[in-house]
Amino acid sequence: MDNRATVSPQSSSQSSPQPSPKSGEMIERVWRExxxxxxxxxxxxxxxxxxxxxxVQSVTRDLRKKYKRSSLGYLWSMLNPLLMITVLTVIFSNLLPRVEHYAVFLFSALISWQYFSGTVSECMSSIRGNMNLIQQVPMPKFIFPITIACSNFVNLLLTLVALLIVTVVVGRPLHWTVLLFPIYFIPLLLITLGLGLLLAVSEIFFEDTKHLTKLVLQAWYYLTPVLYGPAMLPEHVVRWLRLNPLFYPVTQLREIFYDGAVPALLPYLLSVGVGVVVLAVALRVFYRNEDKFIYFV
Amino acid sequence: MEQEVVVGESNGCAPHPGEQATSRPPALEVKNVTVQYRAYKERPGTFKEHFLQFARTGRWPKYYSRFEALQNLSFTVEAGTSLGIIGSNGAGKSTLLKTLSGVIRPTKGEVLARGKVDSLISLGAGFDKELNAVENIYLYGSLHRIPKGEIEARVPRILEFAELEEFQEMPVRYFSSGMFARLGFSCALDMDPDILLVDEVLSVGDARFRQKSQEAMQNLLKSGRTIVVVSHGLRAMADLVDRIILLSKGRIVFDGAPDEAIKIYLSEDYEVALDGKRFVESTPSSGA
Incomplete structure (x- = not known):
């Protein structure tokens, strides 16, 4: 709980817009938050x-359903990104000839992005999709978004296997830093889950959240260093890109897979902090509205 | 669903089957429960509408009026007894059942449930149509937080009761509605609920299965469990329950012996009676 407590003041000052006149009151309020x-x-x-x-049951169900009736089964979750990588590599490796092994470069960031965008958009409709159950069984509703985050994580692991295969096939050495994946995945998970929960609440009350999110995700994709790396851009642009909460999680995961370097600690802690704050705010909003979901089908 | 909806003195009073019913606190206590719904005239729907309204009026728009689906209900159900709830459409029966199960949190008042509550409100919630019967039992069991090993032991029993052993590999999607209902009913019954809430499912399956499920429910009662039933099937209900609450417009009109409740319900002048406050004071009754 300790590291959480140290970063949470930011969340409280964000969620309480009206400034309190006395500082004593303010501190009390922050402490309460x-x-x-x-x-x-x-x-x-x-x-x-x-x-x-x-x-666990839901995740196995999701995976089973996804692959049960397809003849290639689990191979699909590898083939899908592979195909995309191939196409993108053909084009961008010519555009960006300076990048060595562009396929690996791209793939190592694309997995993060696909996890993020896929999970967030699925979480968004997860509450409405499980309304039948919510109306019958009293249960914490965030279980549904969590389930989605978990299923997509299993998919991500399968894609990771594909990434490692591609790395070897193109003749790039495998670095031990790959093993750091669970650690550097944490900020991405926190931000993804937090945003997914927030959007799930929003979607219950406003159906056009879906459309808005689609639009925002599209822009966000290009603002995140997936197709390109921060080193290819001038510093005055990168400075702004760093404000993107996905900037560090995505680039650091790329560092462990592509560069084989141990990412810097400070940005890592920063993004964990941002993730904790996002999740804290999301949980606050979610818990506050959870009981109302049932009236909004 | 091990739930203490409101923490009271009830802690540690989990009922043990076979104990004397009279020595135990009531299984369900409903205290001054009011449930307020929002009746939407027009759903806000989109951000645009919402913000336009705000810009125009300076206040966030309210598209709903509140109405009380349940008004200040109080009653208790003793462990080992069964309660029926009847009333015309919109009287608040299903809302009451959902409130008892904990799906709806009462706006005012509290519901105290002692023990594991399971509800059969719509059959097959918690099932996935793409999965087969066995997989669905696992899914259902895990939803009720039963450990995997224990579910494994229950599977044959549930399949046997549902008479679906031959079809256990078949995706539930291909089940007939009767088969589906049987599976749902058997699962719910096998979760060993201390309090079973049943909505309109006395008519599940064919006559034989109905007979069987009636017997199963009687056995539950005998072992000290509690059942609350909502139904329009008056005769089937009268056979099962010890006591009936008649609801009208979210209020208790009558609370007492099944025969009498049904008589009042069928006479159809109880709604008038409600306005004249004749039956509003419910007869306190602790069941059989």
């Missing part, structure tokens, strides 16, 4: 733990 965020995280972890059986 931190306390509440801590409580939310506790409930969150407790609920996830007590529904772990259901999460």
């Amino acid at each position: 931190i306390h509440l965020a801590g409580e939310h995280f506790l409930t969150f972890f407790r609920d996830v733990y007590s529904y772990r059986g259901y999460i």
Whole structure:
């Protein structure tokens, strides 16, 4: 809980727009918010733990459904990105001839982006999609977004296998830093889950959240260093790109897969902090509205 | 669903089957429960409409009026007894059942449920039509937080009760509605609920299965469990329940013996009676 407590003040000052006149009151208020965020995280972890059986069952169900009736089965989750990589590589490796092994360069960032955008958009409709269940069984509703984050994670692991194969095939050495993946995946997971929960709430109340998100994701894709790397851009542009909360998670994951370097610690901690704040705000919003979902089908 | 909807003195009072019903606190306590719905005239729908309204009036728009689906209900259900809920459409029966199950949180008042609550509100919620019967049992069981090993032991029993052993490999999608209902009913029954909430499913399956499920519910009652039923099938209900609550417009009109409740319900002048406040004071009854 400690690292959470240290970053949460930002969340509280964001979620309480009206400035309080006295600083003493302000501090009290901030303290209350931190306390509440801590409580939310506790409930969150407790609920996830007590529904772990259901999460596992749902994830296996999702995967089974996805691949059951296709003849190539699990191979699809590797073929899909491979095909995309091939096309993009053919074009961009000519545009950006300075990049060595462009396929690996691209792939190592594309997996992060695909995890993010796929999970966020699926989470968005997960509450409405499970309304039948929500109306019958009292349960914490964020279990549905969590399930999606988990299924997509399994898919991501399958794609990782493809990435490693591609790396070897193009003749690039495999670095030990690949093993750091679970650590450098954390900020991406936190931000993805937080945003997914926020959008899930928003989608219940405003159906056009879907359309807006699609638009925003499209722009966001180009603002995230996936097709290109920050080193290819002048510093005054990169400075602005760093404001993108996905900038560090995506580039750092690329560093461990493509460059074989251990990413810098400070940006890492920063993005974990941002992730915790995003998730804290999301949980706050989610818990506050959870009981109303049932009236909005 | 191990739930203490409101933490009271009820902690640690989990009922044990076979205990004397009289020595235990009631299985369900409903205290002054009011459920307020939002009745939407027009759903806000889009951001644009929402913000335009805000820009025009300076206030966030309210598209709904509140109405009370349940008004200040209070009653208790003793463990080992069964309660029926009847009333015309829109009287608040399903809302009451959902409130008891914890799906809807009461706007005012509290519901105290002692023990594991399971509800059969719409059959097959928690099932996935693409999966086969066995997979669905696992899914359903895990939703009720039953460990995997324990579910494994239950699977044959559930299949047997549902009479679906031959079809266990078939995706539920291809099931007839009767088969589907049987599977749902058997699962819910096998979760060992302390309190079983049933909505309109007394008519599940054919006559034989109906007979069987009635017996199963009787057995639940005998072992000290509690059942709350909502139904329009008055005769089937009267056979099962010890006591009936008659609802009208979200209020209790009558609470007592099944025969009498049905008589009042069929006489159809109870709604008038409600306005004249004749039956509003419910007869306190603790069931059989």
